[in-house]
């Protein structure tokens with residue numbers, strides 16, 4: 001989706017990806033297959049580029065640092081990617097910088113988690129390499145303790161939140177900054193993935209302003225150039241706690257392609273290329289539904305239920321070109337534009353139930 005934006009500016013995008021059949025390979029100016037965690041693969045790939053950026057933070061930051069030393073523009077800056085790769089470092093960064101976040105303890109083993117019965121209910125999170133809910137375990141009581149991670153992790157107080165929201169901010173080299181209006185994320189109860197997203201979030205003006213201010217303060221304190229998604233909890237007392245951050249286009253910004261004046265993908269490109277940032281204003285209220293691989297189906301992907309959606313006003317289908325579906329794999333998304341909020345919610349539910357990815 002970043003490439004789709006880049007095409008409009010005659011910018012050539014080269015891609016490094018471990019999957020030889022990565023869907024974007026046919027629209028990239030150049031495609032190199034290689035491991036993102038491998039020093040040589042990343043370094044050799046980056047040597048031919050003018051500006052280097054990422055779409056996944058699990059990448060070899062030593063190679064990126066070397067490229068940066070040799071004068072390449074690497075955004076977000078490698079030391080920031082490194083910090084964000086580790087949820088433990090992220091949390092310590094919030095503490096140091098007075099950014100409100102849920103209380104936590106660092107742990108290194110299951111046995112160590114088990115010693116903190118008095119800290120429950122809590123959430124145990126892997127320090128590194130968790131994503132889309134893999135690497136997060138809710139621990140309510142002693143019985144749940146067996147789910148604890150046998151690895152460097154953190155134990156965080158379970159937040160009884162009212163809503164989960166996200167704000168995507170962008171910053172270019174000149175220090176210009178923008179924020180997309182807060183969105184509301186509704187998570188799948190089992191898969192821990194965003195099931196529905198609504199824009200704008202139904203929150204008060206003052207909470208919205210606080211959320212934007214928080215996200216802007218995070219990107220400024222990081223002194224980061226690029227796009228940063230800031231996931232937050234709104235507590236029942238109306239307080240904002242930062243959950244986690246992602247230094248790239250994010251699931252909570254997919255709707256911006258149709259629903260905002262500038263999409264997050266274009267904003268990402270603009271920020272890392274030091275172009276003027278685009279207007280983030282809302283064109284229409286919107287919902288976004290992830291199209292996840294249906295549970296119980298693995299194999300060549302088939303889409304069910306598209307025809308009805310296509311005949312309805314304001315529905316935009318995005319299929320990612322992944323050949324193989326697996327349970328809960330992100331295969332695409334649907335954006336729905338609708339000003340009437342009740343109707344918007346109905347349509348989101350309706351098309352989530354009707355469009356299925358099976359094998």
Ligand SMILES: Nc1ncnc2c1ncn2[C@@H]1O[C@H](COP(=O)(O)OP(=O)(O)O)[C@@H](O)[C@H]1O
Pocket residue numbers: 102123125130131132133134135136156157158159160164187192231243244
């Ligand atoms: N401290 C917490 N209290 C309550 N729910 C949480 C907490 N931390 C995470 N969660 C839930 O788990 C989801 C995934 O956690 P997160 O840290 O964002 O991991 P991931 O990297 O998988 O997105 C969150 O979006 C939220 O729904």
Ligand SMILES: [Mg+2]
Pocket residue numbers: 231244
């Ligand atoms: Mg998350």
